[in-house]
Every structure is written in structure tokens, then in C-alpha cells.
Amino acid sequence: MKRYERIYHYVKKQTQQLTVAELEEGAGLTTSVIADYFNIQRSNVSKDLNKLVRDGLIGKIDGRPVRYATISAFQHKALTKPVKSYLEQPNTKQITTLKGEKNKKTALTNNDIFNKMIGSNGSMKNSVEQAKAAILYPPKGLNCLIIGPTGSGKTYFAHAMFQFAKLNKVIDPTKELIVFNCADYAHNPELLMSHLFGYAAGSFTGALKAKDGIIHEADGSILFLDEVHRLPPEGQEMVFYFLDHGTYARLGETSKTRKANVRVICATTESTTSSLLNTFVRRIPIIIQLPHFTNRPASEKIDLLKLMMSMEATRIQRKITLSEDVVKSLIGSVSYGNVGQLKSNSQLITARAFLKQMDLPELTITMDQLTDSIKEGLLQLASNRDALAELSKHLEPQLTVVPNGDLITFEADSYELPYNLYEIIGDKAAVLKEDGVDQEVINNFITTDINVHLKSFYKNHGFTFDTENKLVEIVDQTVIDITKDIYLLAQQRLGQHFQTNFIYAMSLHISSFLKRSQNGEKLQLELNENIQNMVLGYPKELAVSEEIKEMIESYFQINVPQSESYYLAVLLISLSENKKNGRIGIVVAAHGDSTASSMVQVVTKLLNATNLRAVDMPLEMSPNEALTKIIAEVKNVNEGNGVILLVDMGSLATFSEEITKQTAIPIKTIDMVTTPIVLEAARKTSLLGTQLKDLYDLLKNFHGYASTSTNKKLDIALGHKPRAIIAICASGEGTAQRMKEMIETSVKTQSEIEIEVIPLSVLDIKKMLPKIEANYRIIATTGITDPKINVPFITMESFFLSESTTIIKQLLSNTQLVTEDVDELTARNICIEYMEQSFSFINPKKMIDPLWEFSNTLKNTLQLATSYSFHINLTMHLAGALERIIRLDTLTLTPEELGSLPDELLYHSIAKQLEQLNHILGIQFPKEEIYYIVQLVKNTQNKTDFDDTLFDDTL
Secondary structure, eight states: OOHHHHHHHHHHHHHTTOOHHHHHTTOSEEHHHHHHHHTOOHHHHHHHHHHHHHTTSEEEEOSSSOEEEEGGGGSSSOOOSOOSOOBOOOOTTOOOOOTTSOOOSOOOSSSOGGGGSTTTTTTTHHHHHHHHHHHHSTTTOOOEEEEOOTTSSHHHHHHHHHHHHHHTTSSOTTOOOEEEEGGGGTTOHHHHHHHHHEEOTTSSTTOOSOEEOHHHHTTTSEEEEETGGGSOHHHHHHHHHHHHHSEEOOBTOSSOOEEOOOEEEEEESSOTTTSSOHHHHTTOOEEEEOOOGGGSOHHHHHHHHHHHHHHHHHHHTOEEEEEHHHHHHHHHTOSSSHHHHHHHHHHHHHHHHHHHSTTSSEEEEOGGGSOHHHHHHHHHHHTOHHHHHHHHHTOOSEEEEOSSOSOOOOTTOTTSOSSOHHHHHHHHHHHHHHTTOOHHHHHHHHHHHHHHHHHHHHHHTTOOOOHHHHHTTTSOHHHHHHHHHHHHHHHHHHOOOBOTTHHHHHHHHHHHHHHHHHTTOOOSOOOOHHHHHHHHTOHHHHHHHHHHHHHHHHHHTOOOOTHHHHHHHHHHHHHBTTSOOOOOEEEEEEEBSSHHHHHHHHHHHHHOOOSEEEEEEOTTSOHHHHHHHHHHHHHHHOOSSOEEEEEOSGGGGGOHHHHHHHHOOOEEEEOSOOHHHHHHHHHHHTSTTOOHHHHHHHHHTOOOSSOTTHHHHHHHHTTOOOEEEEEEESSSSTHHHHHHHHHHHHHHHHOSSOEEEEEEEGGGHHHHHHHHHHHOEEEEEEESOOOOOSSOEEEHHHHHHSOHHHHHHHHHTTOOOOOOOOOHHHHHHHHHHHHHHHOSSSOHHHHHHHHHHHHHHHHHHTTOOOOHHHHHHHHHHHHHHHHHHHTTOOOOOOHHHHHHGGGOHHHHHHHHHHHHHHHHHTOOOOHHHHHHHHHHHHHHHTGGGOOGGGGOTTO
16 A cells, blocks of 8 residues: 555544544644654655645645644534634546545546646647647557757656546556656666666676566556666667567566567657767657747746646645736746746745745735845846737736646656645744744745755756756857867866856857847957056966967957957956965854854954954854854855854854855864964965965864963972863763863863863763872763762753853852753753754754653653753753664673663663654664663662762662
8 A cells, every 4th residue: 555545544544533623623633643653754744645635535724733634524514613724625637546445536528638738729739739649649659759948848748648648548547657767877878778677687796586677667558768868879779679679688688588568758858969869769750849938928928827826826725916027027037947947936936925924814925025036037028028018918917826726737747846845834933933033033044944945856856957058048059169168278278277157157258249249349349458467467368368269260250359368368367266366264153142252353453354253153043043144254254265164063063065055155164263273364364375275274283372281281290180070971972072072162262271071971980980089170060960079060951051151161260150940941942952063863853852752751650850950861862872873873881781781670661661752763772772761760860869879880
């Protein structure tokens, strides 16, 4: 049974007896409950639930969270309570059915699915007629090749052909379209052959048994070969032999005796002569050309936009209204991505509008909701008066779409998001609001998240908007071709690399020159004296520009004036990666209300430096908010030579790659920042010619201006022991190590006094404490338990809640330590902050609920009289255990310790309670990790009477 069917039957079983009153009071299943029950990703559950709603099999009630129930629960009578929710109506135009269920949908009135396709009687008419002919041609139809630019709908069209074949009984209705993307195996013909045709046992290392290929899977159906131009010649030969004979051999077999009845649809963005063998093309009798979006009539463009917006309206179950200028902007913004780009932009602006109007029953999209790039679409359209005039004829002051329109969609639409983006937006906004985050910050954070979601999705699904795809829309291909030759010449002559935008910039420059020539404009531009003097300082670039001038003259048969050589030389100098830039920028980011600002202020006053920026990160600030602030300062301080990021610890040290990704500014990160490091960075960046990599290497090995052993030597000379703080956790790892990092960083930022931080397991206190006291002067302890020695004990929650710098300052100045009691919300936030800064593989906001609930359950089951310290300790420890389990790096025990575990009464009780957590998280806590949980609980039980039983070596 498919996942889709399992979810349906579960919802039906759990909700079919619900009454209307119960539904109005909040009954019904949420996405989270279903995901937990099946132990599958929430996004997959959301996708299937929304498909079940569209298919009319279940109902959906809006709210926070959204709830689902079987249709029968809603059919007794209408919902009467005036709650802010409404039931989705089933979409009667879907053409999919659920196995084992009566078809609750009305079938299409005829067998021509193309009648519903936009442009079937317009720009797509010829394509549609060819497609019908290819499917219906007796006796077995005709193979065809679909050609069209990126995003023009080739995959959608292939699925429409497949549905047309099923509706006309050319193909068994139980068959599925088999899709194969040739790009996945473009450089490995042997792997390609094994996937297409299967392989025999022993045909290669690891082939222990025979396996069928997708040709076998497609027997009796249609095989869709997407990006067929990526097939290497050997692959094309394999396919056209099969097209000719209908027979094939598995990899490792010598004779082609296997047969399959397969219709083949191919798709490509390339012309048939560019990368496909003539022998291959000749075997495909029908070539279907799909139109470019800009070549479609205005009425079709508007209808396509209505279709895209109707899909979004159905997803969020709200009416959507767009102003006339928004419609023009969206249509004008489509330049290189065709219908796919229109769909992407439609999803983006709807998501942005939904974020700001989440609580309203309808969405109104105005120019304010558009990104700058989409707004530019209005200007692009205005520059083409004919296109604007044609579009205006068909436009009303507003365009309105409603949910559950008369849509034909296909499950396998390659541009369909695999999750409900709007549900993600709603959930994240709710979480951030609960955390007390300002609404403007919420909007900025989730707007960035929306862009990342959509860009990541389209990038991962072959919708690449690369430079050349964009460029070919505004520059002739011949100009791009000669620019590539110029690029190779410049690299060879100058022996250096150029920026990645070389092709873009040089092509536009040459294209502009040629346009002036064609328009009869003056080509001999006045040469600015400053430009001439500057270029004379770059004789090599000037010599290469002369060669480029000659190439252009020869290629386009045109006279190029001498002044153009200077402008070409300026372009070469500007695009050189080795051109002289400004200073390296410096951004200091550190935890605390003013830690970074203080260091920057000192250095600025000492050196009168202007290339420093500070980002303070209070404990309550999330890493995402910190990242946003750092990116803003990186852009602000960048002078073209990169930025050095000086951070203290935690997630800040991992930001460099993401910052470079979002800003294209080179970043190097140095952690454990101190004021001397900032001072040295500022001093070095003031020197001409300093390179980012050289500065990074220097700062990595920088240990200050004075000898770091001075204080140690002084202590030894005076007979003083070095100072130490003991950090205690269940295992001596994880939380204790994290506190060690925070303490050491705090000490370095405010004192030259050296303090050793010693992480210690609660099991090792009795054994190790005498040795530590013999060699160190212990000034404080912190962690999960107070070892009752004559020094201050800092509770772990106080340590994480307060600024660690404040606590260390109090310790060093011998002032009274101030600790704070915490409530549940603060305690949970401490745990989330800890997980965000300490772990890479777990999601803190997802993990906090199950881990906190387990702590509650354990506390109640074992009747532990504790404060929220216990929850913090146990949650942090469990988070560390999860991270170790994922990394396959769990804690270890001696055979004696492992052998003693079954005798512990607590072990059996805790292991039983962990079963539910194992089920929710889909993992298994090993005995070694449970052992340390037992010790943590035992320590809590003994906390009020801290005696030698805690140190019993048999533990």
C-alpha cells in the first residue's frame, strides 16, 4: 500500500466517527500527529494530505494548526459555529483515483485532455495536433521529440500526452509514465546502459543478481527521456537500436533477445543539430516545438498567470486579488525561464503576501509585495509599447482568482513544490511569535527563508538560470561565441584569471558597440584623458585589447576605431581577479550585549581605523538573526578585497560559506577572537597589498604581542597554583565541553589571567577531585551538580541564562555571584540556544518538544522533586546523545560498567520510558548512552544529600 493510501485509511479510521460539534471544538488530526504516527517527514505528510483534500477524500479545517478529517465527518450537517475556518471543496477535475475507493470525482466529459491546455487553439495548436497524432497513430503510435527553451513546459506536455493516451485507451489505465533524466548519467555510458536496460548477474563487481532496467519497467507504457541531448553518442546508439528493433540486451548479455513494447517521448532544450546524432533524430518522426513565453499572445500569458495563481489560491484556500501593475510586472519579469519562471515568481509573491496577511480571509497582492527583480518586469514591459498595448486590451483593474478552480494538474509536475510552503510559513511565524520575536523581524526572516526554499528547489530540479541562459535573451549568440574566444585569448596572453562575470560584461560591451554601428551612430567616442593615462599604466592589457579589436573587426567585418581599444583595456583591467582593491574589511561578532562593540571601539581609537564593524549577539538572539546582521555589516565594510570575520565561538564560526553564497564576497573566519587579534587584523589591513588568505594565515598563528607564559611563570615563581574552574556533566563530554569553550572565551576577552577549565564526568568526581585540588586553585564549579567543596557553585541554567562574561567578571573580582531562577519558557530557550550553538545535525526547534516531554514524563514517573535544572540538564544531555548517535560516535563503557547496567533498577524504568522517544525520533538509544542518563537521574535523586554514595566506584 502506498504512503498516500496508508495516510488516507489512518485519517478515515481515526476521524469518521467525529461529530460536527467535536470538529468545531478542535477535533481532527494534525500533520504533526500523522507524521509522528508513521515516523515520516512532516513535509511528505503535508503533501499527501493536501492531495487527499484535492481529490475530495478528506476535509481540511484552517487554523493553527490545520486539522484534517474524513469527508463523512462533515456530511451530517453544515458547520454552524462561527469559527474562523472553512472546509475545502473537492476538486472535481482531478483525473487520479485511489485504489480500493469509489471514484468520488466526475470524470472529464471527453477524452481530449488538451482542450483544457492553455493555447491549444492558439500558439500551442500545432504542437497539440502533433502530440495527438503521435499517440493515436496506428498501430503503436510514433516516437516524438519535444523541443523548447528552459521552463517552457516540456515535462508538463509529456505528462499531458501520457494522460491523453490513457483516456483514449491506447495505454492500460493502470500503467505509469516512466521518467528518465539523461543528465544523471551523461558521463557514464556503462551506468546509463545498466539503468536503461538492466544488467545480468556478474556483469560487474557488485552485481550479485540480475536486475531489470527502466525499459522493462516501461513495457506497455511510455518512456519519457528528459534532457536527451545529454546522452553521450554511445547512449544514443543504444536507444535508437531499441527504437528500430524493439529488442535489447541487459548489460553483460551477448544477444539482444529481450523484447519490450515502449513508446518513447524525448525532450531537449537544444536544436536537433547541436548534440543529437543524425541517426538518432531520423528515428523520431515527430518533432514538437514548444513556444517561448514571449512569443505567446497576451491572452495566453494572462491565462497562464491565472492558472499559476489559481494553484496558489487552492493551496491556501483563499481568494487572491492582484492589481493591474502586479499582473504586468509578473508577465514582464519572465525573461529566461518561460512558464517555469512565471510559476516560480507567482509562488514567491504569494508566499510573501501570505506572510503579511496570514490572518486575513483573502489575499491582496500589490506592488509592495514584489521583489525588486519582479518590479523591473513592469519597466521591461513598458519598454515594448506594442506588447504593453496588446496586454492592456485584455486586462482589468484587478485580476481575481478563487480556490478550487477548474484546473488540470499532474502529480508529477516537475515545477511543483514537494511540500506545502504556506504551512511552513505559518508554523515558523507561530514559533517565532511565541518566542516574542518582533513582527518585522519575523517578516524579514521568513521572507529570506521563502527565497531560499524556492531558489533551492528550482536549482535542484534542473531549472538553472545560468549566465548564458539569461544572456542569450538580450545578446546574439554570435557575440557570446566570440566573447568565449576573447576570454581564452585574454587568459593566455595575460596569464591570469578573470571574474566569473567576464562573459556577461564583455558580451554586453561588444553588443552595445555593434548596436551603435547598426544604428549608424558615431563609433569614435571621445577618449577621456584620465582613462587614457590609466590604461597607459597597463601595457599588457592594452596590447591584448588591440588583438581583441582585430578579432571583432575580422569576425563582424566592421571597422573598429582606435579609441575602442582603450575601453576594451579598461574592461580587461576591471574584470581581472588580481586588480587592485581597497582594504580587507573586518567584522567582529561575539556573544554578549557589548563584547564585540567593546573590542572594536578600543581598536578604532588606537589605530583610527575605519574598516571595522561590530555585531553583538545577546544570548536571546537566534543564529539566523545574527547571520542577517553579519551579512549587512559584511556588505557595509567590503571594499572589494574580501572580509575577515573574527568570532568568539558556536554557530558564528560556521557562517563564512553562507555569507559568501549570499553576497559573493570572499570571507575567512578566525574564531576565539580577542582584542589583540582585532588590533593585529586592523594593523595588517592598513598595509597596501595585504591579501585575504595571507591575513587569515597570519591571524591563525597570532598569539598576542606579549609572551603568553608570563602569568604562568609569575605564578610558579610566587608558588601560586594555576586557577581552574570545574565543569561537570554526566559524561564529561558534550555539555561540559561546551561550558569549557564559553568560559575560556569569556576569560580571554576580559582578563590576562589564565584559568584552566576542566570538564569532568559526575562518575569521576571522587577519583579526580583530590588530584585537581593538588595541582590547581579551584575558583568555582559549574554543571549538573554541586560537589560541595568550598568554592562558589554556578548552576548550569544560570550560566547559560546570564552572560558568561558577567559571571567570570564576578569570579575574578571576588564579588558576590548573582544567579537567577528561571521559568519554563526561559529554561526551554536556554536548551534551544545551547543546541543551536553546539550541534550540526539536529534541529533544536524540532527537538525541544519531544526531549522536554520525555524529561517531564521521567520526572513524574520517578517522582523527582526538582526544579527546571533537571529538565535543562537532561535535555542538553539527550541532545548531545542524539548528535553522537547520528555521527555514529556514541559514548563508550568498560565491560564492567556495561555488565552492571542490568542490575540497576533505574535502567529498566528509563529504558522503558525511552521507547516512546525512540519511536518518535526513529532511532535507538544504545545502552552506553542510557547508562549516563541513569547516572544523571541518580545524581538528581541524591542532590539534596550529597554524600559519598554518589561517588561509589560501583556506579
